[in-house]
Amino acid sequence: MARADRAERTERDGRTERDGRRTASSSANAAGSANASWAARVSGSDASRGRGRSGSSPSAGASRSARGESRYTGWRTLLNPLWCYWGFMASVIVVTIFGLLMVFSSSSVDAVSNNQSPWSELIDQGIFCAVGFVAAGLAMRMPQKFYQRLGGGIIVFAWLLQALTFTPLGKSVNGNNGWIHLGQLSFQPAEFLKLALCIWLPAGMILCQRRLRSHKLLKAYAPALVVSLISFGLVMAGKDLGTAMIIVLLCAFAFLIGGFPIKVLLAACGAGVVGIVAMFVLGSSNRMQRILATYGSCTAEQAQGVCFQSIHGTFAMGSGGLFGVGLGNSREKWNYLPEAHNDFIFAIIGEELGFVGATLLVLGFVTMGWCLVSVALQCRDAYARMVMVCIAGWIVGQALINIAVVLGMLPVMGLPMPFVSSGGSALVMCLAASGVAVRMMRAQPDIKAALAKA
DSSP states (O other): OHHHHHHHHHHHHHHHHHHHHHHHHHHHHHHHHHHHHHHHHHHHHHHHHHHHHHOOOHHHHHHHHHHHHHHSOGGGGGGOHHHHHHHHHHHHHHHHHHHHHHHHHHHHHHHHHTTSOTTHHHHHHHHHHHHHHHHHHHHHHSOHHHHHHHHHHHHHHHHHHHHGGGSTTEEEETTEEEEEEETTEEEOHHHHHHHHHHHHHHHHHHHHHHHTTTSOHHHHTHHHHHHHHHHHHHHHHTTOHHHHHHHHHHHHHHHHHTTOOHHHHHHHHHHHHHHHHHHHHHHOHHHHHHHHHHHSOOOTTGGGTTTHHHHHHHHHHHHHTTTOSOTTOOSTTTTTSTTTTTTTHHHHHHHHHHHHHHHHHHHHHHHHHHHHHHHHHTOOOHHHHHHHHHHHHHHHHHHHHHHHHHTTSSOOOOOOOTTTSSOHHHHHHHHHHHHHHHHHHTTSHHHHHHHHHO
8 A cells, every 4th residue: 555655656756747847848948939039030130230231132222212212102203313314314305306306497498598408407407416415425424523623624625715706716696706617617615614614613612612611701702703703704705695694694503502692692693684784785786775675665667677586586476376387387487587496496486386385395494404403402412413403504594594585575685595496506515514414413322323223
């Protein structure tokens, strides 16, 4: 009996010991699993943070790209830098090709009346267009440091070209002494001066901002002020009112985004405009009559003189209606409207394609300006940002001034429409400026990453 009790206790103790070992083993396994799970989470989190810092993980990059794309939904799509990048290039190409079409339409009658081929102006403009696209392609491939370091040399070279207009090589066109004539080739160096200012002024503004730490305002900005005044003076000496206004506008944009006080800038711009008007009023009775005709009323005598071009420009715009009289069917281009294929080509566009066609062209320029400014606001590189804004101010500002002249809101001043008007030097420089702008747009992080992935 005693032996049976001892055996029973021994068996019970054995079961208890085995149960304890199983319980301990289970607990250890559970703890180990928990520790392993925690270690995995920690290591995964650390790896994720490491990939986020280095940017070497494709999945992390994809997730960031997805988050970036998700920011641009709805109306914010208009702010998408990739859309702006491709939209700017597309708008430049479309407007340029449209310009070739309208140059042919507006110049063919005049060419035939001068015993020339109706295709002559289109062929010349097409050659300049090809040269311009080559220049744009080269400008797109130049490194950004090329523009920053050589901007000073570029602006000096532009001054030398502009100074040649006062030599025997210079040529006067419609009262503006701003052309250089070399054999059969004539070009306007002021167009290159605009691009040179867009390249140098941003670098100059960065320098002036650094000088502002140890100098007073005017002394700090003295380099940019001197360059602007020399450029303005060279253009004004040639009596080119339209180009002088663009120089003022371009420099004003550069000083505005370069940190120059707005009140002082507005006062300087106001003084500059008054000076321009005063110089032309005192120096040219013809220009004074144009100003009075624009903001007054034309007499019967002026209708065949200074008012003739603006009156027929208004006739062309008014007869176009909503959809126009049809491509090629303009009546004003039959030797009624002077410079129909050049400064007043917008009037022919309004007549042949109507309000709809003219609005679509304006939308093309708005797209260029919007894309450049939108990308500039999202770009961290100060130099690239200022270059884009300067080019936008030049191209869009010149287009709006040209339209205002055709509509009679500003006096006639001989300013072509970018990418559209006939003229080799203007077209080549506008396309080259577009190439520089595209190069600067690639400094924006999202655009840079997308192009690197492609």
